[in-house]
Amino acid sequence: MGAVNGKALIDRLDQLKSEIWFDGEMITGKLSEHPAFKGILKTKASLYDLQLDPSLANELTFISPDTNKPTGLSYLKPKTKEDIVKRRKMMEHWARQTKGMMGRSPDYINSVIMAFASSASFLKGKEKCFPENIQSVYESAMSKDLTFTHTFVTPQVNRSLFNYNTSKEPIAAKVIDHNEQGLVIKGARLLATQGGLTDEVLVFSTPNFFLEEDEAYAFSIPSDTPGLKFICRESFVGGDSTFNHPLSSRFEEMDSLVVFDDVLVPWNRVFYYGNIEASVNFLLKSSFHCFALHQTITRQIVKSEFMLGIAQLLVETIDVGEYQHIHEKISEFIIGLETMKALLEKSEQNSELDEFGTMRPHLPPLQIASNIFPNIYPRFCEIIQIIGASGMVTLPTEKAINSSIGSNINHYLQGSDRTAEERIKIFRLAWDLTMSSFGTRQIQYERYFFGDPIRMSSTLYNTYPKAQYVKNVCEFLDINSEGTC
Amino acid sequence: MGAVNGKALIDRLDQLKSEIWFDGEMITGKLSEHPAFKGILKTKASLYDLQLDPSLANELTFISPDTNKPTGLSYLKPKTKEDIVKRRKMMEHWARQTKGMMGRSPDYINSVIMAFASSASFLKGKEKCFPENIQSVYESAMSKDLTFTHTFVTPQVNRSLFNYNTSKEPIAAKVIDHNEQGLVIKGARLLATQGGLTDEVLVFSTPNFFLEEDEAYAFSIPSDTPGLKFICRESFVGGDSTFNHPLSSRFEEMDSLVVFDDVLVPWNRVFYYGNIEASVNFLLKSSFHCFALHQTITRQIVKSEFMLGIAQLLVETIDVGEYQHIHEKISEFIIGLETMKALLEKSEQNSELDEFGTMRPHLPPLQIASNIFPNIYPRFCEIIQIIGASGMVTLPTEKAINSSIGSNINHYLQGSDRTAEERIKIFRLAWDLTMSSFGTRQIQYERYFFGDPIRMSSTLYNTYPKAQYVKNVCEFLDINSEGTC
Amino acid sequence: MGAVNGKALIDRLDQLKSEIWFDGEMITGKLSEHPAFKGILKTKASLYDLQLDPSLANELTFISPDTNKPTGLSYLKPKTKEDIVKRRKMMEHWARQTKGMMGRSPDYINSVIMAFASSASFLKGKEKCFPENIQSVYESAMSKDLTFTHTFVTPQVNRSLFNYNTSKEPIAAKVIDHNEQGLVIKGARLLATQGGLTDEVLVFSTPNFFLEEDEAYAFSIPSDTPGLKFICRESFVGGDSTFNHPLSSRFEEMDSLVVFDDVLVPWNRVFYYGNIEASVNFLLKSSFHCFALHQTITRQIVKSEFMLGIAQLLVETIDVGEYQHIHEKISEFIIGLETMKALLEKSEQNSELDEFGTMRPHLPPLQIASNIFPNIYPRFCEIIQIIGASGMVTLPTEKAINSSIGSNINHYLQGSDRTAEERIKIFRLAWDLTMSSFGTRQIQYERYFFGDPIRMSSTLYNTYPKAQYVKNVCEFLDINSEGTC
Amino acid sequence: MGAVNGKALIDRLDQLKSEIWFDGEMITGKLSEHPAFKGILKTKASLYDLQLDPSLANELTFISPDTNKPTGLSYLKPKTKEDIVKRRKMMEHWARQTKGMMGRSPDYINSVIMAFASSASFLKGKEKCFPENIQSVYESAMSKDLTFTHTFVTPQVNRSLFNYNTSKEPIAAKVIDHNEQGLVIKGARLLATQGGLTDEVLVFSTPNFFLEEDEAYAFSIPSDTPGLKFICRESFVGGDSTFNHPLSSRFEEMDSLVVFDDVLVPWNRVFYYGNIEASVNFLLKSSFHCFALHQTITRQIVKSEFMLGIAQLLVETIDVGEYQHIHEKISEFIIGLETMKALLEKSEQNSELDEFGTMRPHLPPLQIASNIFPNIYPRFCEIIQIIGASGMVTLPTEKAINSSIGSNINHYLQGSDRTAEERIKIFRLAWDLTMSSFGTRQIQYERYFFGDPIRMSSTLYNTYPKAQYVKNVCEFLDINSEGTC
16 A cells, blocks of 8 residues: 555544544544544644655655655665655654654654564574564565554652562553463553654553563554543643644644553563563664654754744744844854754764664764753753743734724734734744644653653663773873773 | 722712723723623622621721721721731631732722822922822712722833834824813823723822933822723633633733823822822832732732642542642742731731831832732743643533533543532633733733833842841951941 | 961961972971972061051950950951951951962861860760860960961862772871870861971861771871971062062962871860761851851952952053943952852851850851852953953063063063063962963862862752742642742 | 884974073973973874884874875875875874874874865965965975964953954054064964974964954964964963873873064065965865864864773773663763764765865864854763762872872772772863863863854854745745845
8 A cells, every 4th residue: 555645544544443542531533523522633644744745745655665665754764874865854744843852753653663673683592582473564664654652651650769669459451360361451551742643552561670571562552442541631722723823733742641450461462471582682773763862853953943943933023133142042053053953964874784784873963962861951941032032922812903902903912013913923823833732742741752751861871982082081190901891 | 989889889980980991992881791791890889798798897987087987997097006917807708709810909909009009199389280180089989988999000112222203193192282270191001901890090200210300100090981991801701601601700800901091180080190200109108009009918828829729629639649740849839828928917017107107017018029929920820721631621611511511521531539510610710820811911910010020120129238247247347347238 | 375467477487397208308407498389488577567566456366255455356256247357358458468368277177176176065075076176176276376378178089979998098188097195097188278288287077978987086296296297389579670570479288188197186286086977067057157158258258359359450550441341350359259248248147146155247148159259260260361451461570570671571562551570460460360380270279278179069959948839839820839940 | 104103202392492481481401301391292292103103103204205105094185085084093093193182293283284285276266375385384394293372362352242352452463563583473372282383383264254454364383483472371281190180191282372573574474464365265265174073073082082981981990880870971981972073974975076176074064063062061071070079189199199098098099890090091081171270271262262152053053955945935935035044
């Protein structure tokens, strides 16, 4: 089959019978008509339409050698640097369509599935590991153009260092049984973004200090698997009006708590289980981080460009471009954006074939970028608030502008060389990006996208090759350099 | 009459026929029943009830020597340091009732009116100045226990340094005529918080570089004066549930654009007009800044205490109190709070009788505090977000907890030694404070409470007595110290 | 005897036969003539002369009830708030004389000795504790106007959390024996500032996680006690010229490693030993921290005033006072200085009689100030560097100005309304304060004055009373508040 | 002739009769034996020896097509990307030899001379412009392997925005006359690093707001041209011992005030004069900034590597590698270093042939890097100070270690797995880098290397292409995008 269009996607998702709970009620009607989901699904559909647009088909799809059909480029296993660049350009297209606001745009997990499949042979012959299932999920996803979410955070009951969960009923989802049909999973995972709005959900554990055998698994199952529940948070859609809520009306993705109520995962869906070593090493040795980061950094760059545009548009709208402190603030955007771009480019330039024959973007520059963005994104938002100043609070609605009081608004809220309507549109966008519930959730999302920033810097410290630099200093000082680092 | 209770206040406000525009419609029903206003008015009423509570009457009211009635303490003209402390304790009571979230709690402008009245004799004999009108507004306000808002920001059309508005139709409100009845005002002002929700609105110009004669005025008029319009922004009330929206359901004050459509200000309401020098100097020489800042810093301290409580409660709820970086973050709250308190206390200790016989809190420490808070408040919010981490996004609603999916929520979202319900209440509060539209508007509000932070530091630089310090250095170096600073 | 003059002090120190090692040689001549020490000793002498200046005697000394002689005010046991203020004013005088640059000005340890003596009764009846010795050291110090240094840091061999020193030869100084004469001490302590330049050295252990019994001691001994060695670091005196090195020529104090080579501490000099509990609790319960901090914060405030003067003098010298970013930078000084002052004042206002009958400055505000200064001091230095810019590098010497090339210097390095000579004096001062070896050592000194800033914030977190704030939040949320904090 | 060795260089410099004033005296003996200069000249000589080392000749020199001799690679006019990389590798070699501490290593101005020569045709036919002189200076420099400094800052008399120098005697160097022989220059320039220690000095004006005709010139003259004086600042050489002062004994370059006392610049040395437009545009259109920045960023990266090595060596020496805050601090080095590297690499990857046929590194990434380094360099120094803590103050000298007190030092100052001698070497290096007069001058030097950081961000703001980003936002909002930016 290969790449599908937006309508096909929506029809398929509307037919899924996932158990989604919203504000205390189980959703029964069409997802695409629900006020909390219709905006994001429409936007998602637009991404699928894009890939069938003849003028873009070449940039968004490739002809699968297996099926001979046009297939989403995020599924392409890259063999050359050109493939890497091709993949990135595809992701830029989608990110521009969503202004970088859709964290779980389908290319994200598609890339993960592709990375898993590319590295599956690592699991060959290992106990309780089924690399062939990864390959078949990949092939099925590619041929049906499926969408996925994934979930990996354990519930935040207790973050103490020496905490060890002792409750009898599992809290973090774990394997509580297995039988002829498959594994039985009970417990919960936090924060499946777009939970219930995708065809499948990919579940795996991230390595941590106290990983237990019954938590060392990975699998992918359809969203409507019996016993699987998605419990939504409050919706951050501000309303239908794209004038009033230009971002949340289109890009609010929803996050949900995922509950596994004795969920049966069929054997042919299990990637591995009960093997701590394989579980930890597969994530380290596979190209997972490379491709997940390659997509994310690409998206974050597009988002940064959008934010720079907004910041500068604010500057021009209220005519503050002559101030030195404004130059400093916009320079922060420029420096952040260009730094991210240089790191992404370096990662691509230095990409290498891995042991599984896949061309990987070079990981370290992406890792650096992923340590930078959680710091600059909140600062970008803060700068936009500071440039906007009191204008960020004066936010009449579309209805008000079109009402009999509209003429007053038009006169008194005009911008420098901008009508009031344009001015309000611009400020509402800045507000929706940085001050609405949608906007602040984006801040939190980017801040923790790859985990706790403090742990990320420990990882960077521990993995970065520092020994040669220390050795050079020892040589300069003419002192012993053995055993450093 | 003197101090009134909450019901009296609400009845009075419901009977005012102010022209308030909300989402394109003019409000016609009772304000106290409107979804956007009922929460804040109920909270405001609770403040008035408090002052009639016998156990607090002594701390919240004084017996006016004129009327011999219990009168709100914010109207007390202080003559001693004890009066200053009494005033502050009254304001603490109200701030605790509102957790420091109500920027325009009535004591704020009451204090300004009191300060104006205390300093009115400054205007005696000056051209186009009517100190007697200030006194009569003060007396009327005190005896009827009125509430006020004020408005002083000019619309943000163009912030260029050398911009000079040349549009024919006025944008910033100005005197366009005067006749036997009074002044005629046309134009707009930005950001009357609680605009239309108070008995009166106090209007005056703040000194700036290009102040024109027709903008050099001050007056107070009832909110339902003909031609006066309040155009609201979107409401940030998240909903009625105090579980879901513990702050916005109670404390969302609304901001509005104030339009003067040929408003006639009767002569007995005019404080001064058409006198640039008096306009500028009255604000500088009167005790306005002292008392406005004394109330604000008091409120901000109470707010900081509330925030420290929330931050520490989060720490305990997810049991992260052992981490050094948590100690650093909570220490930032402690240091900020104690700094604000020390400055307030110094201001009170060093209070002095002014030339008008009023005991004033010493201004410089309050000014320093007002330069500090706009920096620490956004940082406090950021720290709360960082401590809360992923928990800030998992926000089920009251309805969800009470529904059939509630048991799942109760199990999987429990805290360390907290039920899920308690845990969610705590996190929803943290969210409403720092990430809801209500919360981010509070950030912007505190950031700009006393104006652009950059201009505030220029003011501090220009007014702070540096000469003696420079001279001491010159003496140490044995160089000429004349003409420094 | 009581307060002595500078000459008496110098004569006494010149006669001490302390074992001081400088650049590999043991010093044999007069300390007051040694290039590394003559500047600081001359400055120290000027402090003693000051207290005998008739016009200041009243502010710097008090009549001791025991000896009926004028005695240095730093020895006064305060009984009233007025005594606290009197003590502070005395310390301001000395700090102004030294521009806050002398960290071990005699009033510092004098205050510690006084605090120890005031609280000595805490040790009464405790095992291996000799409160009477504290009292006699205090009385002797007061009557002879002695000067002290102290030392408490253990050598920085290994800072790992779980490090436990296992070397056979002690590194940190400990009790290795005791006999009829007294204790025998072997090992080292780090960083006695002015080590060897004072009459006595006070030695005690600060509480830490792994305090051993043989490290739990306190005593004071003369600097020339046999076996006691002071090993100096490199001198940071830039030269004799006060033109070239206005600060280091006067205020460089020297730091030294203190080695105890089987030093015998006579019993009448021992305050306590071998009692971990007493050792820990005496420092916590005595007024030690209150008075040590009261002196330090007073000194740091005077230093901040001096720095603000320098910064502003630079601004005027190159005429950059019109720039907004300069206003922001100078405002940082003002805010920092006024914050420190308000905290000191609050500490004095809230001082209280302790269980031993001593009036103590309130500790928490001083503790907050001691958490603030290590952050603002390096920033003050950085701002001075940034204002000075390229001028900080163009530093001709006194000799150059007075040479035949002087006319060129005079012409080309003139300032705005300043001669080149004045301009160079000003910049050399700014340089000596922030960029000379003397200046950077001051940065490190202030940064670590009360220990590792990270541990200080843990202490603040752990000792600050947060429970009431948490409880208030719980009440607002109507949730259980028992067991918080 | 082509590339020469160190001895040839030193002999040549010793024979120059430049007028250098040091501490009020004119230097008459050999420069290479003067205590203030011998270290840096020895280091400089080592760079020249390196290029004649057979094992490196290929990487450090090229065969000049004109002379057919091995010639310093910094003189190579690059025609391909490979040439750019070759140039960078050469500069890395030299930077590693000097640890990035020599700001005026000869490749810096050599690259500028090459850039000028490559772009000289821009000046062809323009009034008062002599492109042929640039070419002949370049050829002579290349064939004789000359070294240069340059100077461009005007004395800092008054930095007020609207200051206009009105003194009769020129302060900033300007053309006061011209005659048959050439131009006559009078006045001064600030901060020629290595002034008098190079064969020639390149003088040109940087564009600024008030550039006058008589300041619009460029030329290069021998350092011993009559009337040219170099007035040195105080020397920051700490001493000869590389143990005590590992950096300043080798790398202290000296800065000097350059005075032109009616200096005659022969016509064949004049590049242009009296042509403001040419003066401004030549610097903008030539490859000057590209090649100057390419060298500088390369040097700064090598310096950053050295600093990371030192920081990590400190961490290991006192065994603090387990602390999270240490991970964060070392991560700052890693992130800074990798960011600089990615930007440099991007600049090379995107290098392009300019209109003069020269392959140029792409400017924008280098410009970003030059905005980043002035911020991270002082922070790197601060982190090193913070990691080193009290160890940065305990600095015994080489002589002390080798004296009879040495055994005490050896015992008490040992590190974790390091002897005291090694430990002290390491800390003295960290101190010399960040806290000695040499080290703080390096901080100031890097902070202002390309000028005032505030002006640099204004330049970035004004030159960065923002319009497309603004346009994209306008399209998203469906508003007019004409005339933006």
